[in-house]
Amino acid sequence: MIQVKNLSKSYGNFPALSEISFQAKRGEILGFLGPNGAGKTTTMRILTGYMPPTAGSAKVAGFDVVEESLEVRKRVGYLPETVPIYPELSAREYLRFMGSLRRVENLDDRIDEVLHKVGLQDRSESYAGNLSKGLRQRLGLAQALLHRPEVLILDEPTIGLDPAQIIGVRELIREVGTDRTVMLSTHILSEAQQICDRVLIIHQGRILAEDTPTNLQSQLAGAERIRVRTSSDSKSLAKLLGKLPDTEEIKLIEGGVEVSGPPGKDIRPIIARTIVEADLDLLELSASSVSLERIFLQLTEEQNAREDSE
Amino acid sequence: MRIISIIAAREFRRYYISPIAYAGAAIIFIILGGVFVMNIGFGLPTGSLRPDGRMVLQPLVIILMLVTPAFTMRLLAEEQQEGTLELLLTAPVRDWEVVLGKWLGSFGFLLVILAGTWIFPIIINRFTVPGIDQGALLSAYIGLVALVAALLAIGLFASSLFSNQPAAYLTAVGITLSLWVVGGMRAGSSAFSQAIAYLGILNHYYDNLYQGVIHLTDLIFFASLTALALFLASQVVESRRWR
Ligand SMILES: Nc1ncnc2c1ncn2[C@@H]1O[C@H](COP(=O)(O)OP(=O)(O)O)[C@@H](O)[C@H]1O
Numbered sequence: 001m002i003q004v005k006n007l008s009k010s011y012g013n014f015p016a017l018s019e020i021s022f023q024a025k026r027g028e029i030l031g032f033l034g035p036n037g038a039g040k041t042t043t044m045r046i047l048t049g050y051m052p053p054t055a056g057s058a059k060v061a062g063f064d065v066v067e068e069s070l071e072v073r074k075r076v077g078y079l080p081e082t083v084p085i086y087p088e089l090s091a092r093e094y095l096r097f098m099g100s101l102r103r104v105e106n107l108d109d110r111i112d113e114v115l116h117k118v119g120l121q122d123r124s125e126s127y128a129g130n131l132s133k134g135l136r137q138r139l140g141l142a143q144a145l146l147h148r149p150e151v152l153i154l155d156e157p158t159i160g161l162d163p164a165q166i167i168g169v170r171e172l173i174r175e176v177g178t179d180r181t182v183m184l185s186t187h188i189l190s191e192a193q194q195i196c197d198r199v200l201i202i203h204q205g206r207i208l209a210e211d212t213p214t215n216l217q218s219q220l221a222g223a224e225r226i227r228v229r230t231s232s233d234s235k236s237l238a239k240l241l242g243k244l245p246d247t248e249e250i251k252l253i254e255g256g257v258e259v260s261g262p263p264g265k266d267i268r269p270i271i272a273r274t275i276v277e278a279d280l281d282l283l284e285l286s287a288s289s290v291s292l293e294r295i296f297l298q299l300t301e302e303q304n305a306r307e308d309s310e
Numbered sequence: 311m312r313i314i315s316i317i318a319a320r321e322f323r324r325y326y327i328s329p330i331a332y333a334g335a336a337i338i339f340i341i342l343g344g345v346f347v348m349n350i351g352f353g354l355p356t357g358s359l360r361p362d363g364r365m366v367l368q369p370l371v372i373i374l375m376l377v378t379p380a381f382t383m384r385l386l387a388e389e390q391q392e393g394t395l396e397l398l399l400t401a402p403v404r405d406w407e408v409v410l411g412k413w414l415g416s417f418g419f420l421l422v423i424l425a426g427t428w429i430f431p432i433i434i435n436r437f438t439v440p441g442i443d444q445g446a447l448l449s450a451y452i453g454l455v456a457l458v459a460a461l462l463a464i465g466l467f468a469s470s471l472f473s474n475q476p477a478a479y480l481t482a483v484g485i486t487l488s489l490w491v492v493g494g495m496r497a498g499s500s501a502f503s504q505a506i507a508y509l510g511i512l513n514h515y516y517d518n519l520y521q522g523v524i525h526l527t528d529l530i531f532f533a534s535l536t537a538l539a540l541f542l543a544s545q546v547v548e549s550r551r552w553r
Pocket residue numbers: 011014016034035036037038039040041042043553
C-alpha cells in the first residue's frame with residue numbers, strides 16, 4: 001500500500017530526510033517513532049502529496065506521489081499535526097465541505113456515520129472552534145475517514161490530549177485500522193507499542209530500526225535501567241553487582257544503584273539471585289521505563305559501529 | 311468547475327459572518343450616503359451640480375482601493391496561518407482551483423455590494439427631470455466591475471504571500487496605489503513613460519469607461535491584470551510545496 005524508496009528531502013541545505021525506504025502492507029498499522037525534528041511530518045507531507053521529495057520515490061495505493069498526486073490524494077485520509085479546522089463551521093458543515101470536495105456519495109448519511117464512529121454525534125452542530133482539543137482531534141479523524149480512504153496517515157494523533165482522551169483516540173485508531181492501512185507518527189514509545197503492528201524508528205532523517213513492537217522491546221531490553229535498592233549501602237552493592245559479567249554502567253543513587261545490561265538481555269533475575277545469595281535484603285528491583293533518548297542513542301551508536309566496521 | 315464552485319460558495323457565505331466584511335460594507339455605504347446627501351442637499355438645488363448617476367462613483371473608487379484588500383487579505387493568509395491549507399492541498403484539489411474559487415467567492419460578494427450602491431442613481435433618477443443618462447451609468451458600472459475584479463485578484467495575490475493578514479493588506483494597498491500613481495507618468499513624452507503610464511489602473515477606468523465609452527482595450531487591460539494576479543497567486547501557492 002505504501003512503498004517508499006530512497007526518499008530524501010532537504011529544506012534549503014538542511015537534509016530533513018536522507019534516503020529512507022520502507023513499506024506498509026494492506027491492513028497494517030505502521031508506527032513512525034521518533035523524537036521531534038526526526039522527519040516524521042516531512043515524510044507524511046510527501047506521502048500525502050502536500051510537497052514533493054527532493055529525491056527518491058514513493059507510491060501510495062499504487063500511485064506515484066509526484067506523478068499521480070491527485071490519484072494518491074483521493075485515496076488517502078490525512079490528519080495533520082495541527083488539526084486543521086475552520087472555527088466558524090459546525091462539525092457537520094466542516095465535514096460537508098470536505099466531503100463535497102472529495103465527492104463523497106450519500107454525503108449526509110456518511111457524515112452521520114463517521115460522526116458516530118468518532119463519538120461526535122451529539123456535537124454535530126457545535127462550532128469546531130468551540131470544541132475541546134480532544135474533540136477537535138476526533139473531528140480531524142472524522143474528516144480523514146470521511147471518504148473511506150485506503151490509506152490513513154495520522155501525524156501525532158494523540159499529541160496534547162489528556163490521558164482519557166488518549167486512550168479513546170488510540171482505541172479508535174485500532175478500530176479503524178482493522179480494514180485499511182494506517183501510518184501514524186508518535187514520539188511515545190509505549191504508544192507505538194500499543195497500537196502498531198510494526199514500528200519504524202526514525203532519527204535525524206534516517207530509519208534506525210524496523211520491527212514488530214515485541215521484537216523491538218526485547219531488542220531494546222538492555223536500554224532499560226534497573227533500579228536496585230537493598231539493605232546494604234550503595235558502594236558495596238555497586239561492587240557486588242560489578243562482578244557480574246552482564247552489568248554495564250552502574251550508577252550510585254540514594255539507597256542503591258541503577259544498572260543497565262547488554263542489549264537484548266534481561267538482567268533482573270541474575271541480580272535478584274546475586275543479592276539473595278549475598279544474604280542481603282532486596283528492597284527494590286525495578287526497570288525504569290526506557291527513555292526514548294536512550295534508545296536513539298543506543299541505536300545511533302550501533303549504527304555508527306556498524307558503519308565503522310564496514 | 312465543481313470544486314471551484316464549492317470553494318467559491320464557501321468563501322462567499324463566509325463574508326456574511328465576517329466582521330471585516332460588515333465593517334467594509336459600512337464604510338462604503340456610510341461615506342457614499344454622506345456624499346450623496348451633501349450633493350443632493352446643496353449641489354443640485356443651487357444648480358452647481360447636474361443630475362448625474364455617477365456622482366458617488368469617484369469616492370467609491372477611492373474607498374474600494376482601500377477596502378477590497380481588507381476583503382481579500384485573509385483568503386489565503388489565514389489558511390496558511392491556521393494550517394488548513396495543508397488540508398485543502400492534500401485533498402484532490404488543484405492549486406489553481408483553490409485560487410480561482412477564492413477569487414470568485416470574493417468577487418460574488420463585491421458584486422452584491424456594488425449592486426447595493428446602485429440605490430443612489432435610482433434615487434437621483436426618481437427625483438429629477440428628465441432623469442439621468444442611463445448609458446453612461448451602465449458603462450461606468452461595467453468599468454467598476456472590471457476594476458474590482460482586478461483589485462480582488464491583486465489582494466488575493468498579496469494574501470498568498472503571507473500568513474499574516476495585515477501584511478497581506480498593506481502589500482495589496484501598496485500594489486494598488488502604485489498602479490494608480492504610475493498613471494501620472496503619461497504627462498511625460500518619452501516612450502518609456504508612456505509604457506509605464508499604460509499600467510495606470512485608474513486611467514483605464516476614467517478615460518473611457520467612466521465617460522460612457524466602452525473600449526475593449528480597457529476591458530482587456532483589467533482582464534489581463536486579473537489573470538496575471540491570479541496566475542501569480544497560484545504560482546506562489548504551488549511554490550510552497552517546493553520550498
Ligand atoms: N518548512 C520547513 N523549512 C525548513 N526546515 C524545516 C521545515 N519543516 C521542517 N523542517 C526541519 O526538518 C526537520 C524535520 O522536521 P519534521 O519533519 O517536522 O520532524 P518531526 O515531525 O519528526 O518532528 C526538523 O529539523 C525541522 O526543523
